Amino acid sequence: MAYNILVVDDSMSMRAIIKKVIGMSGFDVGEIAEAGNGLEALAKLEDFWADVVLTDIHMPEMDGIELLKKIKGDPLSAAIPVVMITTESRDEVVSGALAMGAAGYIKKPFRPEDIKALLVEILGGEDDAAGEDQSESDDGDF
Amino acid sequence: MLLEKISQNLTTVISEVLETMFFVFLEPRSGPLPLSEDFIGAQVVIKGSDFAYELKFLAQSRLLQQIAADFLGLDQETASLAQCQDVLKEIGNMVSGNLVNICDPEARLELGIPTVSGDHLTAASLDDCVEKFIYASDEGVLLVGINSSGTDGK
Numbered sequence A: 001m002a003y004n005i006l007v008v009d010d011s012m013s014m015r016a017i018i019k020k021v022i023g024m025s026g027f028d029v030g031e032i033a034e035a036g037n038g039l040e041a042l043a044k045l046e047d048f049w050a051d052v053v054l055t056d057i058h059m060p061e062m063d064g065i066e067l068l069k070k071i072k073g074d075p076l077s078a079a080i081p082v083v084m085i086t087t088e089s090r091d092e093v094v095s096g097a098l099a100m101g102a103a104g105y106i107k108k109p110f111r112p113e114d115i116k117a118l119l120v121e122i123l124g125g126e127d128d129a130a131g132e133d134q135s136e137s138d139d140g141d142f
Numbered sequence B: 001m002l003l004e005k006i007s008q009n010l011t012t013v014i015s016e017v018l019e020t021m022f023f024v025f026l027e028p029r030s031g032p033l034p035l036s037e038d039f040i041g042a043q044v045v046i047k048g049s050d051f052a053y054e055l056k057f058l059a060q061s062r063l064l065q066q067i068a069a070d071f072l073g074l075d076q077e078t079a080s081l082a083q084c085q086d087v088l089k090e091i092g093n094m095v096s097g098n099l100v101n102i103c104d105p106e107a108r109l110e111l112g113i114p115t116v117s118g119d120h121l122t123a124a125s126l127d128d129c130v131e132k133f134i135y136a137s138d139e140g141v142l143l144v145g146i147n148s149s150g151t152d153g154k
Helices: A012-024 A038-045 A064-073 A091-099 A112-123 A126-135 B002-022 B061-072 B081-103
Strands: A003-008 A029-035 A052-055 A082-086 A104-107 B027-029 B039-047 B051-060 B115-121 B131-137 B140-150
Touching: A003 A012, A003 A038, A012 A029, A012 A112, A012 B061, A012 B081, A029 A038, A038 A052, A038 A064, A052 A064, A052 A112, A064 A082, A064 A091, A082 A112, A091 A104, A104 A112, B002 B051, B002 B061, B002 B081, B002 B131, B002 B140, B039 B061, B039 B081, B051 B061, B051 B081, B061 B081, B061 B140, B081 B115
Parallel strands: A003 A029, A003 A052, A052 A082, A082 A104
Antiparallel strands: B027 B131, B039 B051, B039 B115, B051 B140, B131 B140
16 A cells, blocks of 8 residues: 655755655655645645645644644544654643644654654554665665 | 753754754864855744744855755755755754753743845854854854843743
């Protein structure tokens, strides 16, 4: 099964690097869509079925927490796992996001294997990813 | 004081962010600010209840071109100004965010969205800063300045 992934970050550099890391992860990836903030992400989700959403928190227009609320508040999208990828690691903010239904949390700066491990946990495919681990000589090579 | 905490932790956080995410190793330097006129700038505001700190980041363009090229998988010559500015904003975002995590575990501070302050800047852009820090590698220099307003009651 190929997984569709929506990457939400106001930094084009971060979107590019997250897409690259996902590509290296060994998952059967379908389409990877991008959005620059929460509002763009919601518009994208109207015609793009995402199996997982990876989102920053601090963004203009609509931040990642508000995006999480909107996704979880809509019966059509509530089942989509949402992962927060952010500099924010203060307990109050992280536990708040998890309580609102976030499927996981990755702190910036991250290593490629951090994203891979969380995708394995959420989407499965551990065997494929493990095989990829053994075949990659340099995980840190972006 | 929050300013002291930020200053004490800045070097550690910069090392963590740049080494983990960007594979760049910068060493802290002392002495006068460099006279270069090719700095690219970005800034992030950290707001408290009655005070604010502005963290200003100035990086020499050749250092940013190298970082952007490595980060995005480009040739150094093909990293555009927009890509360099975007990478500097993300460096500022990660450094400021991780500083806030260390200095404000109670989540009382609000972290702003990073903004670009321009290019072809000089170190004079940090003249209004109460603290200034220099970090250098063979590829160039990163300057960080801290500007404060209001009363930090911590």
